[in-house]
Amino acid sequence: MNLNLKATSQNTYDAIVVGSGISGGWAAKELTEKGLKVLLLERGRNIEHIKDYTTAMKKPWEFEHRGKLTEAQKASHPVQMRDYPYSEFNESFWVNDLECPYTEVQRFDWYRGFHVGGKSLMWGRQSYRLSDLNFTDNLRDGHGTDWPIRYKDIEKWYDYVEQFAGISGSVENYPHFPDGKFLPPMEMNCVEKSVKKRIEEHYKKTRIMTIGRTANLTVEHLGRGNCQYRNLCSRGCPFGAYFSTQSSTLPAAVATGNLTLRPFSLVTEVIYDKESQKATGVRVIDTETMETMEFYAKILFLNGSTLGTTFLLLNSTSAEHPNGLGNASGQLGHNLMDHHFRCGASGEAEGFEDKYVYGKRPNGIYIPRYRNIGNDKRDYVRGFGYQGGASRSGWHKEIAELAFGGDFKDLNTKPGRWSMGLGGFGEALPYYENKVYIDKTKKDKWGQYVLAIDCSFKGNEEKMRIDMMNDAAEMLEAAGIKNISTYDNGSTPGMAIHEMGTARMGRDPKTSVLNGWNQMHEVKNVFVTDGSCMPSIACQNPSLTFMALTARACDYAVKELKKMNL
Template sequence: MINLNLKAKGLNTYDAIVVGSGISGGWAAKELCEKGLKVLMLERGKQLEHIKDYTTATKAPWEVQHRGALTNTQKKEHPFLIRERVYTEFNERYWLKDEDSPYTEKKRFDWARPDIVGGRSIMWGRGSLRLSDLDFEANIKEGIGIDWPIRYKDIAPWYDHVEAFAGISGQAEGIPHLPDGIFQPPMEMNCFEKQVKGRIETAFPGRKMTIFRTANLTQPIGDRGKCQYRDRCARGCPFGAYFSTQSSTLPAAVKTGNLTLQPDAIVNSIIYDENKGKAVGVRVIDKHTKEMQEFYAKIIFLNASALASTFVLMNSVSNRFPRGIGNDSGVLGHYLMDHHFHAGASGISDDFKDKYYHGQRPAGFYIPRFRNVGSDKRSYLRGFGYTGYSNRSGWSRGIAELGIGDAFKDYLSEPGPWQMGLMGFGECLPYEENQVTLDHSVKDAWGQPVLQLNCEFKDNERQMRKDMDADAAAMLEAAGLKNVQPFARDSYPGMAIHEMGTARMGKDPRTAVLNEWNQVHSAKNIFVTDGACMTSSACQNPSLTYMALTARAADHAVKELKRQQL
């Protein structure tokens, strides 16, 4: 699969180069390859083969040396990554070492960076929700940021396209601002959740509680088996039961015979030909030898993740683009967003003591946004949705108990009360001052400048968070739960791992980096279809939107190539 072609420029030439192999990069490669283009996919991470390299996927905790815990050495190598709980001994080889490729902070930002083919498609949370015109029209109606250059009707067919291939399980609910999609049968709520659903929807007319829409199969697709309810998704799924590059888009691209995959390839910058007035290729650093080489193509898709793609654009300077390629507007790097969360409530119930559930369902439930929808008006703009979970407490509750003897042992041998939690995911407004820049005073292990992050949640988000925990508590109390406790823990940008913005879409090249087809306004053979393209964040999980935008952009790119417009 690896094709270095070091000796001749002609042999380094492809129809398309895709930078990054994660959720959007995999889609770019699949779509372009299936349309007949010869595609080079460049990935800075190491090879990770489907099934074979998921070495901990079937191991019990006691079969791993430290039972999933991190050593002091691992913590030292990952000073930023250990802030959140995505990095464990079970998947530690999937992540980039912060010490090799650091970043600097003016304000705290938690950036989780993978180091594997497939990127975060292996470890993602799999939430797959559509945006609606409530989201696409919010900026223009409220005078915030700039208007999206597209509307729901423009992307709806592409949501259909990617959902049918990826496999999204969920329940149609007929909610205008959370459009239904092409769903596999939904996973089933347990008895406790069904009771809570009924009570919440009765007490709060207009609110809905539904099973979460997730990229976990409930019916097989091709070689991919249905979910086994093991809830070990972040280790890699040997059944192919959730959507990832390895299980889904990469095999489809490889099947065409049109893909060349090169891991361990760090894209340094884009090559711009001032005579031709367009990009002609990319400069790549070999991760191990640190040698620079060049690859050439007619079109370039940047899918390295929002911040990494922005780094490539910023680091691509020339006489024509002294501030980074495509940055005529000066907005490149600005308007960085992430969702804020860690605010909600939890409680317990004594009902259904004779009931339990089967397996470990990998999806919770969802309460879609209801604030600033219709006639509801709040002191802040936009809104939030809730992800929720429930379970019965087990033997580990004894850690907090003082007990000894047979009676205590018998107590711990049976499940404890039902527990439920609701946690809000809130929209962050696009603020110009929330930005990323190049810090030339610090270099990574390959001699490149690093990114400096300067981002914070502001008063609008803080006001929203007051409702996020208060509304959660009110719903749980109305549902009859006991000991309901609201919570509002710290939430910093990056923690939700939904970073987006920094190369936004917009109609006017004076205020946006990308046009309505995700093309760089001033270099139209460069497409950016990962999170960097987002003009606002909405409050829904964004990955499904990246997939749809990528497939849409790839279709447009091939049509433009055939018209000789690129």
């Protein structure tokens, strides 16, 4: 693989891809396999598959602080430490917040990883298709702008990316929850099977519970090993058992001989040519030397993450595009969305004391959306799904003062109670006032202005959360779970790490940034296929849709290039 750290004198390629995460990796794979010479730019360091997963095989006692953070790490990562993803187990995968600050007009937890592979190394791997329920919601209830595509436009691309990425799951034939090209499903444990049976009997299959559809391999697939049930995925997987840029798309792109990967390359703006009305390339800061350079290409794919891409477009100003590249609609930076979660219910399961689990399955169960479908009408629009699972408390929790002696040791050899929990993931609407813009009062380590984020959940989401909590309790009760308690631990945008919107697709250039091919209305040779393109977010985990949209857009872009339309 050519890292091309000393750029060639020409610096010209057929295509440039900005960002190497889930969608950028796919763009690199697709464009190189179609014969294009591609430059893949990544602002962070390189991480090589297996070699650089430095903590993947470590035992718990080999970590100096047993997974906890030092005071110095807390001080340099004030945002990343707000939740569980950032820990000693993979701390090198997360950004130093002091080096790249942002402005929170309202609280927004922005979790970032600057390295080759991006968050494809740390993602939750839940992989669900959107259905026509989701593609038509905006049109039906009047929130946001109509999607320029429908399920039939993307179905074969879902097939295509699933068959390469490797998604394990179970076929359910449930309306508005499209089945896919699945590897064998992971198995539910005994309590989950009991809960599934009772929920589906009680609700007469108007609600179902299935094993999570996940980008973890249950069998060997395309040269990658199957999941070892270690549940240590966020450290990087030496077996290649989950989909990441490193395990999947990057090796495919490298194999073509058409890829140049350049890490430590912070793209600061897209270069626009007013004569051709096209982008000619990008301006880059080498983050190690601080040298500025330019690279040129016929087509650009922007995949720097939802807010990274939108910052880049807002920062790319010219006489023709004074408010950001392709922003004549005024929609660039607006309609920021994230899922709201952290509410649901849990309780205890009785009668399974002689059963235990096999391994550490890195996956839970899923209950797809059933609200505001057909005759079901609530006092809010859209809906939610549930993730969760059953587990047996690891070891008996004894009163601290009595935690010594032979009796205590005996207790520590007995598994505790079974519990079952359901946590809701709700859809948030695309509000114009949920926005980002460039804050010119503050700069990052590389001298760039920073992004200001002004986003909040509103009344529709608050009403939905009541159902998310109470429905979970009702289903658990119907399933025979005891001592049920509900919870709402609060949720602010960013926490779910599913930020989307801010450069949305649409049918009308007056109300959207991109067309139905993820192509900028105003700058035809620029494509955006990361989360920023989404006109709405459904309640499903989004990464599979980013993959499918990217593969589809690459196919279109290369065909248009060959027709000399770009």
